[in-house]
Amino acid sequence: MANSFSKEERVAFENILEGFHDALVLSRNVGIYTTDQVMMERTNDVIWRPMPYISTSIDAAPGTDIAADYKNFTQLAVPSTIGFSKAVPFTMNALELRDALQEDRLGAAAKNKLASDINVAIMNTAALQGTLVVKRTAAASGYDDVAQADAIMNEQGVPDYERTLALSSRDYNGMANDLSKASRSFGNEKSDSAYERSRVGMVAGFETLKLDYANRITAAAGGGAITIDTQNAATNYLVPAATQAVTGGTTNVDNRYQTVTVSSTTNVAAGDAFTIAGVEAVHHITKQSTGQLKTFRVISVTNGTTMVISPGIISNQVASDASAQYQNCIVTPAAAAAIVFLNTTTAYANPFWQRDALELLPGRYAVPSDAGTAVMRGTTDNGIELVMQKFYDINTMTTKYRCDTLFGVVNKQPEMSGIMLFGQV
16 A cells, blocks of 8 residues: 655645745746657657757849849757756654654755756856856956846847846855945945845846856866967868768757867866957857957867867858858958967856756656555646655665656757856956
8 A cells, every 4th residue: 555645744745846946046047848758758858959040131122033042941959858867865764753854854955955956957057058258357346247248149149138147156246246336325226235135136138146056167278379270171160050961861960069170179178268369259140240259168178189169160161051041250261270268267157148048848757656655746837847755664664755856958059148257367
């Protein structure tokens, strides 16, 4: 016969679920994609999600024949995986059950840890894969810092709504300190909130969040003599493709990354941010140069001269429909274009993103309710499911508990997300 939950345990679970939802701060600022769990099981929990189309246009005078101007569209997609399976297991004996569960102590700890796991996964995805890099030479001080993130997004055509900036506690408080002084006049809500609660709120189009944990990016150790050949013959550019041929058929291509050859990868590390001389960012729709160097991130180092970067260098140097459609930079070819690292001192990597860039994929466990284990489940407003199970061992008078959640996080468009670094020389 299956165990059944007492009333106290049911109340405890309801409180856990409520607190779990309240703690999912970052998940409220990313997109949610609900999948068919049967289909996900059959595809090894991987689904390819489409990236936004970008169109090109031509000059067509009235009555002009444009028969030769039709272009092919290339649909790009990225693999999204439900790959995070988090659980908090604990046991309680018959004596401990007299009190501890009623006070929700262990349940609250489980809830906090699982919610933290989801927030950390989102933060890591944004901080490690975001390619828009804002380098600030001083400490966080206020509006001017956030305005630079606004500028880099606007220049490259990122939608100007639902933007989020998550700051480490020290950087967030640095901004609050500036706000508490810049418009100091008690009775001013912005100034009062900054002074009384260290609250920054909305700044330069970004909803700001305070992180009690944040990734740190170490100073780049690759040195200042690394170069890359950006000439056409070197083929250090990316031509986007929807699919590629494999034995027996085709498979999708993940165009977020590109393998490039450089003069040396000695001491280069994943996470490093850099620019390339002569490679300027463009507005993704108009294809006009922004006049600013394009920023890139190192995803991994392959060997002594090759590394994987993001985004790819889509320069349309060798013209193609796909390159023209997704062009993200203009290159002035050089045999030895200098790579300049932006993370010059160790600092917090404060992630910022537009909502459509990041996506959370809720998963679901099909836990049987008639196999001798008591099962309770609940789902938050954004689709994240929490499962609580218990099993009693008569031999030891010990009850096993576990709280589980299953989810995935994907950065669909690294060029709509990035990091802000303070204190860089």
